[in-house]
Amino acid sequence: MSGGNLFEQQRRNRRRSALLVLVFLLFFAWIGFGADYILYLSTTPAQGEFSRPGAYHHTIPWFGMLASVLALGMAWYSWKNGPKQVLWASGAWELVSPTKPQEQMLVNVVEEMAIAAGLPRPTIWMVPDPDPNAFATGTDERHAHIAVTEGLLAALNRDELQAVVAHELSHIKNYDVKLMTLLAALVGVLALISDFTCRFFGRGGARVSGSRSSGKGKGGGALILILLVIWLISVLLAPIVSRLLALAVSRKREYLADASSAQFTRNPAALAAALRKIEDAAAPTKAIQHGSAHLCIADPLGRRANIKEGLLADLFGTHPPMAVRIARLKEMAYQYQKTGVMPEGV
Amino acid sequence: MSWVLLVAIVVVVLWGISGYNGLIRLKGETLNAWKQIDVQLKRRYDLIPNLVNAVKGAMEFEKGTLEAVIQARNQAVKIQADALPTGGVKQLAGAEAQLGAALSRLNVVVEQYPQLKATANIGQLQEELASTENRVAFARQLYNDTATTYNVRQQQFPWSLIAGMARAEPVELWEITDEKERAVPTVDLSGKPKA
Numbered sequence: 001m002s003g004g005n006l007f008e009q010q011r012r013n014r015r016r017s018a019l020l021v022l023v024f025l026l027f028f029a030w031i032g033f034g035a036d037y038i039l040y041l042s043t044t045p046a047q048g049e050f051s052r053p054g055a056y057h058h059t060i061p062w063f064g065m066l067a068s069v070l071a072l073g074m075a076w077y078s079w080k081n082g083p084k085q086v087l088w089a090s091g092a093w094e095l096v097s098p099t100k101p102q103e104q105m106l107v108n109v110v111e112e113m114a115i116a117a118g119l120p121r122p123t124i125w126m127v128p129d130p131d132p133n134a135f136a137t138g139t140d141e142r143h144a145h146i147a148v149t150e151g152l153l154a155a156l157n158r159d160e161l162q163a164v165v166a167h168e169l170s171h172i173k174n175y176d177v178k179l180m181t182l183l184a185a186l187v188g189v190l191a192l193i194s195d196f197t198c199r200f201f202g203r204g205g206a207r208v209s210g211s212r213s214s215g216k217g218k219g220g221g222a223l224i225l226i227l228l229v230i231w232l233i234s235v236l237l238a239p240i241v242s243r244l245l246a247l248a249v250s251r252k253r254e255y256l257a258d259a260s261s262a263q264f265t266r267n268p269a270a271l272a273a274a275l276r277k278i279e280d281a282a283a284p285t286k287a288i289q290h291g292s293a294h295l296c297i298a299d300p301l302g303r304r305a306n307i308k309e310g311l312l313a314d315l316f317g318t319h320p321p322m323a324v325r326i327a328r329l330k331e332m333a334y335q336y337q338k339t340g341v342m343p344e345g346v
Numbered sequence: 347m348s349w350v351l352l353v354a355i356v357v358v359v360l361w362g363i364s365g366y367n368g369l370i371r372l373k374g375e376t377l378n379a380w381k382q383i384d385v386q387l388k389r390r391y392d393l394i395p396n397l398v399n400a401v402k403g404a405m406e407f408e409k410g411t412l413e414a415v416i417q418a419r420n421q422a423v424k425i426q427a428d429a430l431p432t433g434g435v436k437q438l439a440g441a442e443a444q445l446g447a448a449l450s451r452l453n454v455v456v457e458q459y460p461q462l463k464a465t466a467n468i469g470q471l472q473e474e475l476a477s478t479e480n481r482v483a484f485a486r487q488l489y490n491d492t493a494t495t496y497n498v499r500q501q502q503f504p505w506s507l508i509a510g511m512a513r514a515e516p517v518e519l520w521e522i523t524d525e526k527e528r529a530v531p532t533v534d535l536s537g538k539p540k541a
Contacts, residue, residue, distance in 0.1 A: 109477075111477075112480045112481050115382060115386065115484045115488065116488055118382070158476075264484070
């Protein structure tokens with residue numbers, strides 16, 4: 001299941017995360033436009049009946065449109081302001097003119113990897129934290145930032161640092177920052193809708209909608225009732241379902257970034273070694289906020305869900321289990337060594 | 347019936363446009379990746395005189411090594427001027443392989459001079475040299491990856507049908523020309539004295 005060379009792994013992870021995003025969007029559309037559809041059904045007179053003059057007809061899908069606009073607005077806002085906030089919150093300083101040999105090495109490695117990825121050189125930031133970790137952020141390729149903790153620079157050798165930087169650059173190249181910002185905004189809007197609906201129905205709103213649909217022909221009423229029940233259940237579950245879907249996408253993008261890193265460095269074993277070192281220094285990276293965990297090379301909180309395998313990790317981890325990531329990278333290294341030749345491009 | 351025909355024609359035309367644009371985009375990316383190699387080679391050519399100056403004084407005995415580096419550089423500069431992805435990749439790759447070999451010989455020689463290594467300048471220069479070699483290698487890798495995608499795409503059906511219209515021609519890959527570089531290095535760990 002986890003097999004395949006690095007290009008196959010990239011393709012598979014792209015397909016899977018695209019599928020997950022599609023499911024996510026359909027779910028969002030069902031919550032928004034589903035409400036409109038139910039309202040449309042319950043305000044349209046059944047066949048053979050006449051509507052009361054002046055009765056409300058729900059024909060324009062206001063709910064769905066409002067939810068979409070809200071989500072897009074939130075996504076746009078956090079996309080524009082997110083990078084600055086993340087960097088500011090981590091207390092990072094920009095590495096402009098390197099003074100120590102190690103800083104020079106970091107600058108060189110970032111520039112080399114930008115060449116390998118075919119990207120413009122990102123801005124380099126240092127995070128004053130002894131725990132090894134790194135993250136990438138930015139609005140687009142030309143305004144990308146890559147941040148490394150001081151602990152990472154101290155712990156890794158040149159090849160390993162190169163692999164980690166390549167992993168972060170592939171988050172930029174694969175538009176992961178944009179994707180995860182959009183998903184976070186959708187999760188936020190769904191939580192809002194769910195909260196609002198719970199309050200509304202908690203205050204006797206259910207009575208109103210119940211009395212409306214009772215005046216209908218029997219068949220139409222039953223359909224509306226079933227749809228309403230399904231919709232209510234989905235709304236109740238929306239916060240948790242959407243969060244789980246977003247986490248699933250995040251894990252797929254991590255695998256993709258690992259495979260892209262292997263493509264840029266042609267050295268999957270170095271990333272495996274780096275991940276091993278980062279895992280061994282399991283202390284939490286205090287400087288990096290909870291909300292930007294999905295941008296890092298490894299979960300900054302060192303949560304159990306991201307380290308151990310099992311059901312918990314399959315559902316709640318922002319990152320795939322370390323052991324699985326390392327195993328996949330080792331397999332890539334083996335395949336690359338065995339065949340030696342790269343297959344067709346991505 | 348005529349509706350179906352019309353829709354079919356529109357679909358084919360739209361597909362043709364997107365396929366054509368895809369090929370043109372790949373062609374542009376390939377050329378850009380080629381230019382990236384140029385940029386990195388230029389950077390390397392510019393670095394070499396500095397490197398040679400820095401070690402010249404301490405390495406009077408190694409004149410041959412230094413001269414080999416300078417000669418290989420000048421040769422590569424000459425060839426680089428008129429190499430294109432559709433021709434001349436082989437010659438340039440050959441010249442670059444020679445320059446790379448000369449540089450690594452110099453690096454080995456530098457290692458043998460402790461008083462040279464002791465100065466911080468040389469440590470910086472060595473990092474710079476390693477980075478330069480990496481940059482050239484990664485630029486070549488990007489070119490080869492992009493060029494392979496381009497070459498495969500224009501031969502695949504149905505894109506092959508519009509490859510002629512988009513003036514897409516297969517481009518050369520940057521391959522190792524020196525057989526010595528291709529060979530797997532043998533390491534003798536037996537500790538037996540050589541005959």
